[in-house]
Amino acid sequence: MRWFPSFGFQRRKRELQEEIDAHLQMAFADRVARGETGEKARQAAAREFGNIPLVQDVTRDTWGQGWLEQLGRDIRYALRQLRKSPGFTIAATTMLAVAICANSTVFSWIDGTMLRPIPGARDTGDLVSLQRGERNFSPTPPFSYLDYRDLREQNHTFAGILAYHHDWITLTGGAQPQRVYIANVSANYFDVLGIKPVLGRFFLAEEESRPDAVPSVVLGYSLWKTRYASDPAIVGKSIEIARHPVTVIGVAPAEFVGAMPGIRQDLWVTLDPLGTDVWRMTHRSGGAVWLNVIGRLRPGVSRGQAAQNLDTLMHNIVAAYPDDHLGENRITLDPMWRSPFGANGYLAATLPILLAIAGLVLLLTCANVATLTLVRFVSRRRELAIRQSLGANRMQLVRQMVLEGVVLSIAAGAAAFVLTSWTSKTFAWFFPANAIPLTFNGSMDHKVVIGIAVSSLLAGMLCSALPSWRSSHAPAIEVLKAESASISGGSRNRKLLSALVVAQIALSLPLLLCSGLFLRTLRNLAAANPGFEQDHILTASVGTNIAGYSRDEEKVIRHKILDRLSALPGVKVASFTDWIPMTLSHKGEDAYPEGYAPHPHEALRVYHAEVAPRYFESLHIPILEGREFTPDDDEKAPRVLIVDQTAARRYWPGQDPLGKKLMVWGRPFTVVGVVRNSTHMSVNEAPEPMVYMSFFQQGYETIVQVETEGNPADLAPAVENAIHEIDTQLPVFDVRPMRESTQMASIFAVMQSALAGMFALIGLVLAVTGIYGVVAYRTQMRTHEIGVRMALGASRVDVLRLVLLQGLWLTGIGLALGLAFALGLTRFIARLLYGIGANDPVTVASVVMLLGAMSLLACYFPAHRAMRRNPVTAIREL
């Protein structure tokens, strides 16, 4: 009963009624026994008892539950009031629901990505991702196995440190080869994350690097479910990965998809499962730097302490192996919510800003609803005055009115909840088809529900507190005495109304400015020339390396592909590459000009890509000096390089780069050509030096790149067929036009401008309807006065000016405040803009003009209507 006081309350009320009935009954019986007659006795008993409802009331007061009953009564009253003005109720609820939904949607995206970086892992707040060298927005794997092992074994600040490397691979041996994302992981991978297998076991410490161990694999839940039909006896069975038999030892739980935020790993093997990668396990530089590393801090250890600890250890490692650690080696630690490895680095730069913008929308909506509420309370001033004179005190009135706002906002919150459960899942829509196994979406868990509840309650209070406080002030007697035209709720209400309108304009200006800047950024990005042809290019990945073909087989297949594709009708040029620009991925390596002694802490990182002959021709990248690669630049020939302008200027300023040598992976490469700069990651990047290597010397992945005569998408089936004619088992995937792939480079700009644009549109509509409403309302209140003015000789233009000036005055103040506010805020989005300053005068001016013009229009309609009134009827109207 303690937990359900309302049930107890109803029961006790009934019992009290019975008790009183019994009392009356007994009094009646006594009187009858004393000889009084029926009706008289009944009346006398009732008279003696007194006022029954009053007795009930004072008795109930002693129960200590009166407030609950009162609340119930207030809620019923609020509902009745809201039902009486359905227009207001629907409008306010809708506006609040949309605004709350805007917030909860963005928050659900943050919740599903940044706040749940590694689903299934224990205490992700204690996990940090390790980065070595200069801080980088999209780093390549930073550690070699030996460095990682030294850090893991010598530190005293981590409960555990794991390492992994992931890539595509093909599952063979079944009816259909299947391309999956595989991770090579340290043996403690699952332990550090705190994950328990649903079947079998995970790796043992001794399995990590022992080359003679039986190769074993842990399956991801969804792979186990789809490819192996949830076989409960899968543990101990052998499956084939890239034509090698491997034993299944366990299955990971359903929610766990891997340690890199936003990336799906399908299965896990040890770092060197076949014992064929001894080189990579025993070196510290070049291709042996291949591991991403995540650590779990010991309880009580801060990130700073841990970073210091690792820095000291790294310093010792560098001192012991200086040649393997040229350049910058500082260690930085990032919490997983903003880890630069995976999706969170990008999302952490975008989503919080969008949430802040959504917050502005909610504030703006509150101001708008508060305006409506105030007008509504003013029109109810008689009722309020009556209640006041009947003994309601001010607190009771305010509570009653605030409760109406809260009831509205609860309804809005419920609607937002329903909407959000759908919109939270729309996050994935922003990401076009691409070559990365992205797997993230918004999530709708208790945090989002609490967020909705809190924001809707706050919004409800905010909307109704000020208007209620103001309205509860009204001098009751005056209101009741003089229901005259002069009362438009008093000058205080007028001031509050004006302040609310000014606030709405001031809040919508930054929204419009942000969206304007984002939209222009998007346009600039789209219009920017990336330096290569995007429109008539089709690319397709061929999984030769991941399907277990030997080097010789691969070589033959590659040449066959090139021959067939070149002969295909509609193909102008066919070439290979192992990297596609502007797809959020890149490959990096340390590179030194021969004989060059780098300064301490100097990182000579270059981007690199391996490309086949005619690559530059197909992408229309001009060769400025030297030559392009030829089919003769194969593994038997000396290693050659083509550099871009940035690399040439950086390594050989003022000299002819041709014939110069660059050391990469400890081997000299001779420069044979220089090409024009082109975009690597996104058009707003700072240019990084790029070196191209010959595909037939260093190519790892096989990506076919053809220049087509017509629409590249039309040629996709033909290209796929041509490759399958060589070998039907060859996995072919990610067949898509270049234009589609490069969309990845601007998805965050698209996301920002789409949401900011939507929010700004909401803001504009709210602000304009807000000012329209207030001016129209005030003009209506002044109908009588305007009638008098016209009767005394004011012209229609005078009336028009009167009303317009009032609206313009408000607009002006709102714009001035909003401008100051907006210019203070745009600093925060400056980093996300491209080709435009944060205070771009053209954007600022056009936004101010748009808002000003819309407000003017909103004021014009009521002014026009006032002007057209017949003065005689206007005077009669009170």
Place this chain on the structure above:
Amino acid sequence: MSEKDQYKNRVELLQGTLDMLILQTLQWGPQHGYGIVQALRLRSGDVLQVETGSLYPALHRLERQGWVQSERKQSESKQKARYYRITAKGKRQLASDLGRWERIVEAIGSVMYVKPKESES
């Protein structure tokens, strides 16, 4: 001032005494509200007329404080009613109320029966 407030005030004025009277009445055996009113009237020779608006709040408050317990029973005349019974805690309270009452009566008495000689002269 609403009627309700007047009631409340009366309850407050009577509170200590009324509680004591009710508890005392219940000392003689479990009783329902009507019975308590009748008992008090009889014992006081028709002087004390307890109002229901004071009685029922007091009974419910006493129950909340754990000084009385109530249960629904049939009366001798087959009338279903709520019977109140004094608890051990209630008996202790009655003893202390009575002590206080006696002290007050004594104190008031000693004020009232002092001959005001000075003022007469």
